[in-house]
Amino acid sequence: MKPKKKSKLRNAEYYDIQDVLDELYEKSKSGCIFADLMSVITSEENIKLAYRNIKKNKGSKTPGTDGKTIADLEKWRTEALIKHIRRKLAFYQPQAVRRVEIPKPNGKKRPLGIPTIMDRLIQQCIYQILEPIAEAKFHERNNGFRPNRSVEHAIAQVYKMIQTQHLYYVIDIDIKSFFDNVQHGKLLKQLWTLGIRDKRLLKIISVMLKAEIAGVGFPEKGTPQGGIISPLLANIVLNELDWWIASQWETIPTRKEHKGKTLKTGTVDRSRVYEVLRRSSNLKECFIVRYADDFKIFCRYKNEAKRLYRATQMWLKDRLGLEISEEKSKIVNLKKNYSEFLGFKIKAHRKGNKRSGKSRYTVKSNVSDKALSKIKEKAKEQIKLIRTPKNLKEEALHINLYNSLVVGAHNYYCIATHVNKDFDKIAFHVRKKIYINLRQKLEKQGEFQYDYLRAKYGKSKEVRFIHGKTLVPIGYVQHKNPMDKKKCINKFTPQGRQEIHKMLERVNLKTLHYLMRNPIPNRSIEYNDNRLSLYCAMQGKCAITGRILEVGEIHCHHKIPIRNGGTDKYDNLLIIAEDVHILLHATNSETIREYLRNLCLDLKQRQKLNKYRQILGLAEI
Structure with a gap:
């Protein structure tokens, strides 16, 4: 499993707001109501964290309708930017969203809505506070657009449904243009149900959803793909579907309480509960596995699958105002046919017999x-x-x-x-x-x-x-079994973060691929090659602070500058964080004070920094 992208987690700890996020998660888990979230959203720590997270985002250099990018935000003084954000949120009116159409594999185009950089910063401020509240309410098999979740987890869950649960009928439902058809009123009610009852915040989200799309007009429904907060809002919409399917079988209480065995992953084995339900009720066994708006519902029998297909179609229409595509939606018998999911095609393959004499089936999966x-x-x-x-x-x-x-x-x-x-x-x-x-x-x-x-x-x-x-040889690839997420992994609990930090001790492949695809222009081959080698050698960490680096904050420092006879050789380069690089070259006392305050370097880190400042002929700090 590839290492997770966790710079945002490090940033939350860096800006001393992690305790606030943890508390929001715990309160949400306990069913608390949140009537005053704007004070947290507009806090200095949250705005600083939002700026840092936006800055590291690859899309921060993409302009909105005003033509501005992260480079324009960088010119603001910290105090002035915080005041400006607070002032805007007091009477919030977003600027028009820039519409961009990107080609889809089927030849059609997917519309993206790119907000201005200032509106993206405001969305990030809100996203950071809504995320822990929503995470506490999300279903375990909702895998898309969530921290510590991946396609691998979704595929592992599908494999489990076939090999462990022995469910061979799957309902494939395709929602027509999901992101374009989200009902604004329904979404706001769902936020209210989650416990988000700050009326000022709900008004701001309502205004965001109705932001003008340049060249198109004001939308009456939909959440534009391209906005920072859109994936979270989309998950909140379909969260109701997850729990409705769960209520048909897996969350139904039994007369006698059966405590499931806790597995090594932290997941509770509920097989005993399901066994009791099968014996004592006529309920129809079903489970959902979802990744964004792509989901599968697994059933045991064909007639049950048919009834649930129609029930789900009606429920989506009546509860969420969403239509399904009859042409693309179907019921698949996995013993006979493949079902496609997230670029894979999956079926149940007969492999001998069990001791009971019944046929034994295992998963067979291919690239679609x-x-x-x-x-x-x-x-x-x-x-x-x-x-x-x-x-x-x-x-x-x-x-x-x-x-x-x-x-x-x-x-x-x-x-x-x-x-x-x-x-x-x-x-x-x-x-x-x-x-x-x-x-x-x-x-x-x-x-x-x-x-x-x-x-x-x-x-x-x-x-x-x-x-x-x-x-690299394209035909040389080794199979690995997909692993489901450990339940204990959670960015909003201390124990969960320990597990995440353990996984960060490896090179982030996503970042490595980005560096491979995006060499620094106007630099030598040697420089770009050594930049990659250093990133791998340092395991993606800053040479001064030891912090895990992400796209947008990776800088390659020349120990001896080129103008002083330095070269692009491996031994003359250093992989460091952008803010460390600024401090390394800083001569202005105010800049030095500000970056020292933000970085909180310990004695050893400061000694390392001063060692390289001396090489540059700069005074120690």
């Missing part, structure tokens, strides 16, 4: 046909670009992009049981393309630049090199 075709075409396109670069620097960039594509696909799809066969099919076509286009450049001997690639692909006989750069 659409995904296979997409990976193959993207890989072939990238190989063409490697063939005809303008120079070695451009060639290195395209090799990195190809490797990033391949490694990313391997990491995502390795949980398919037949991933090896699927990538063999892709490799058959891609190898031909490589031979035709790159055979004169390919070398069998070479050195891996990055330890991560050596560990993952070092045993493959298909690894090739181009001018010393590794070309």
Whole structure:
């Protein structure tokens, strides 16, 4: 399982607001009502945290309708920005949202709504406070747009339904344009039901939902994809569906209380409860697994699946005002057919008999046909670009992009049981393309630049090199069993955070892939290569503070500046956080005071910092 993106967790601790978030989570878990959240939302600590989280976001450089980006926010003094946010929230009116359409695999376009950078900052302030309250109320098998949740967890839950629960009928429901059809009034009522009863806040959210879309007008329904708060609001809408399905079976109380066994993961085994329900009631067994608006409902029998299909269709229409696509929605017998979910196609495969004589079924999963075709075409396109670069620097960039594509696909799809066969099919076509286009450049001997690639692909006989750069073999992928999330992992409890921090002791692959795809322009190949190597060697941590670094805050410092005869060699570079880099070069006493106050360096960290300041000829601090 790939390491989680946790800079936001570190930031919350950094700005001393974690205790507040923990308290909100616990109170929400206990059913408390929140009538005054605006005082927390407009607190200095929350606004500072929001700014930091926005700054690290890759989308912070995307302009809204006013043309401004994070670079414009950076010019504000801290105190002035805090006052401005508070003033805006007192009488909030968002600016128009910029509409952008991005192509979908089916040829259609998905509309995105990009708020202005100031409105994104305000949304982040609200998001940070709503998240712990909502997290306490969300269902365990809701996996999308949530902290510490991933596609792997959703797939693991699907596998469990087939192999452990032996549920072979699945209801696939496709909601028509879900994000565009969210009912504003219903959403506000759902927030009220969750305990969010600060009327000022609800008014602000209502105004956000109705923000003008440039060139389109004022929406009467929907939550625009592209807004920071939109995924959370979408989850709140469908949370009611999760618990409605759960109320049909898994949360029904039995006459006698049966305490389930707590497993190592922290999950409670309720199999005894389900056994009692099967014997003592005529209720229909069903479970939901959801990732964003993509969900599956598992049933035991076909007639039960048919009834639940219609009931769910009516419930979505009556309760949430949402229509389903009859053409795309269906009931699948997993013993006979595949069901697609999140880029995988999954079925139940017969594998001998049990001792009782009944057939035994296990999961058979593959990469979906659409995904296979997409990976193959993207890989072939990238190989063409490697063939005809303008120079070695451009060639290195395209090799990195190809490797990033391949490694990313391997990491995502390795949980398919037949991933090896699927990538063999892709490799058959891609190898031909490589031979035709790159055979004169390919070398069998070479050195891996990055330890991560050596560990993952070092045993493959298909690894090739181009001018010393590794070309990752697309057909070499190893299957791994998907693991469900440990219940104890939780960013809003001290014990849960300890578990998260343990997982952060590894290189964040998502960040590594981003660095591979986005070299620093106008820098040498050596610089960009060594930047990647240093990131891996430091396990993604700042060399001064030891803090885990994320996209947007990774800086590569020259110990001896280029102007003073320094080079881009590995030994002359240092991976550090952006704020540490500013402090390292700072000469203004006010800047030094501000960054020292924010960073809270201990003696050892300050000594490290001063060591590199001395090399630059700057005074110790």
